[in-house]
Amino acid sequence: MQNMSKNLFYSIILLSIFLTSCYKDDDGYQLQNQINIALVDSNATFGTASLFYNLQQIAKNKIVFGHQHSTAYGVFWSGEKSRSDVKDVTGAYPGLIGWDFADMYEGGPVPPKMLKSLVEEAHNNGIISSFTWHMDNFVTGNNFYDTTIVVKHILPGGKLHNEYVKKLDELASFVKKLAGKDGKVIPIIFRPFHEFDGHWFWWGKRFCTPDEFIQLWKFTVDYLRYRRGVSNILYAFSTDRNFYNEGDFLERFPGDDYVDIIGFDNYWDFTPEGDGLQKITERLALLSQIAKKKNKILAFTETGLEKIPDSNWWTDKLLKVIDNDSLQIAYVMVWRNANLTHFYAPYKNHPSSKNFIEFKNHPKIIFSDNLPKLFDIKLKR
Numbered sequence: 077m078q079n080m081s082k083n084l085f086y087s088i089i090l091l092s093i094f095l096t097s098c099y100k101d102d103d104g105y106q107l108q109n110q111i112n113i114a115l116v117d118s119n120a121t122f123g124t125a126s127l128f129y130n131l132q133q134i135a136k137n138k139i140v141f142g143h144q145h146s147t148a149y150g151v152f153w154s155g156e157k158s159r160s161d162v163k164d165v166t167g168a169y170p171g172l173i174g175w176d177f178a179d180m181y182e183g184g185p186v187p188p189k190m191l192k193s194l195v196e197e198a199h200n201n202g203i204i205s206s207f208t209w210h211m212d213n214f215v216t217g218n219n220f221y222d223t224t225i226v227v228k229h230i231l232p233g234g235k236l237h238n239e240y241v242k243k244l245d246e247l248a249s250f251v252k253k254l255a256g257k258d259g260k261v262i263p264i265i266f267r268p269f270h271e272f273d274g275h276w277f278w279w280g281k282r283f284c285t286p287d288e289f290i291q292l293w294k295f296t297v298d299y300l301r302y303r304r305g306v307s308n309i310l311y312a313f314s315t316d317r318n319f320y321n322e323g324d325f326l327e328r329f330p331g332d333d334y335v336d337i338i339g340f341d342n343y344w345d346f347t348p349e350g351d352g353l354q355k356i357t358e359r360l361a362l363l364s365q366i367a368k369k370k371n372k373i374l375a376f377t378e379t380g381l382e383k384i385p386d387s388n389w390w391t392d393k394l395l396k397v398i399d400n401d402s403l404q405i406a407y408v409m410v411w412r413n414a415n416l417t418h419f420y421a422p423y424k425n426h427p428s429s430k431n432f433i434e435f436k437n438h439p440k441i442i443f444s445d446n447l448p449k450l451f452d453i454k455l456k457r
Contacts, residue, residue: 104307107453113371116311116336117301123451124263124308127204128336130450131373135406139398140442141435142172142206142409143421144378147194148186150413151423155190158197161413161423166436168445170421172204172407174378177247178211178220185414195254199262202447206265206312206377206409209247213278214239220277227284231291244296248304256451263451267312267377268296271341272328274316286328293330312337314377317344317351317359322366332370337406338363341378346393356397364403373406380410380420387427390435399440 103122108115111129120128134140143162146169148154150161162170175195179186186194195205213222214236215229230240254262269279272289279289293313300306313335319325329335340359344350360376367374376398381389398405413419422429436443 111453114332116297116334117307117309119301119305119307120310121261121263121308123260124310126453127263127450128310128373129453130448131337131406134442134448135373135404137401138440138442139405140171140204140407140447142174142204142407143170144174144409144412145176145186146170146173146413146421147198148190151416151419155187161419162421162443164424165422165426165429166433166443168436168443169198169201169203170409171442171444171447172206172409173198174409174412175205175207177207177209177250180246180250185412192250192254195262195264196256199254199256199451201444202450203444204265204407204450205262206267208267208270210277211243223275223278223280223283225283226278227288227292231288232295241299244299245304248300248306251300251306251308252304254308261308263308263310265312265337266309267314267337269293270314270377271316273318273324281328289328290330293328294334297330297334310336310373312339312375312377314339314341314375316340317342317355319359319362322362325363325366332372335370335372337373337375338367338370339375339377342376343379343381343411346379346381346389353393353397357400360397360403360405364405367404374404375406376408378409378411382411382418382420384420384422384426384428388431389428390431391438392431395435395438395441399438 104120104125105118107122107125113128115125115128146160146162153159160169175191176184178184179191180188182188198205210220212219213224214226215224216222228234229236231237251264252261256262271277272279272281274280275282297311311334313329315325317340340363342356345352345356364374386393398408411420413421413423422432435441
């Protein structure tokens with residue numbers, strides 16, 4: 077029965093590929109051909125292809141700074157329009173803001189009614205939006221930290237596959253409705269199943285085989301791009317820090333046709349208990365080599381030091397590991413500012429605020445006020 081379900085699904089995929097090939101975003105398709113890129117989605121919108129190309133260009137000698145949920149709430153505030161702790165300190169928004177598809181549902185830190193408007197506001201300010209997805213456990217209904225086995229049950233033929241498909245349908249509907257002030261659909265980055273080499277999420281490597289993980293990744297991408305016609309996503313593949321060579325990193329890699337951006341999350345090595353700055357740099361150097369070989373974008377997808385106890389952390393630690401043009405990192409993102417015990421960017425008058433401004437003013441770092449136009453490029457006719 078499971079094999080029949082898989083065969084039926086891939087038959088539908090082949091039909092969908094044929095049908096969607098008849099309705100390409102011609103400018104986006106031509107742009108990919110002209111600038112010699114092959115995105116996961118050959119039918120990606122012009123703006124999505126432009127975002128990929130512009131991030132590649134930025135990565136040659138600059139890095140965009142990002143912050144999770146930056147305009148949704150901060151240390152002493154929540155839901156104030158056009159506010160951000162980052163902007164309070166520096167006068168500018170981050171160049172990238174992280175979001176979570178879990179916030180499409182009640183109970184998350186960002187109310188569902190606010191999520192769409194916040195993403196659209198960010199885009200209208202020229203800011204990139206990157207999404208993770210902290211999905212609840214499909215088996216137990218508990219949150220994503222419940223590591224009861226899930227993956228095999230949501231694959232085609234699994235007992236909870238239809239439940240997973242319903243969530244993908246809701247995600248697709250949300251993404252396709254994101255529109256900028258010009259009326260065009262907003263390009264986003266989607267980073268599913270992040271930190272999968274860890275053991276804290278139900279999609280972690282202890283709780284599914286490499287084959288199951290790769291099947292889940294491929295099904296997710298294929299369903300969104302072919303069955304639902306979502307064409308405004310760049311797909312990011314990011315581990316945590318638990319790799320030591322190329323083979324480790326690529327053990328669950330779904331293939332070049334399924335990934336646009338590679339990266340990793342690393343908080344631990346900035347702590348006294350971690351492996352230190354040299355190991356962060358070494359891992360970034362390894363990923364830089366892989367990205368260049370595969371013509372992918374490299375990103376430092378999550379990092380930071382909670383409460384920022386080192387007042388010079390921004391220049392003495394973070395900048396030190398990323399200020400290297402040979403690495404070609406497109407963006408770096410620190411985690412959210414939830415309250416006085418859980419924050420990763422300084423709020424106004426925090427001891428690291430002055431150093432954060434120095435970090436912002438470094439010629440390598442890009443905030444919203446010095447972002448180039450990311451969602452457009454002149455197409456040669």
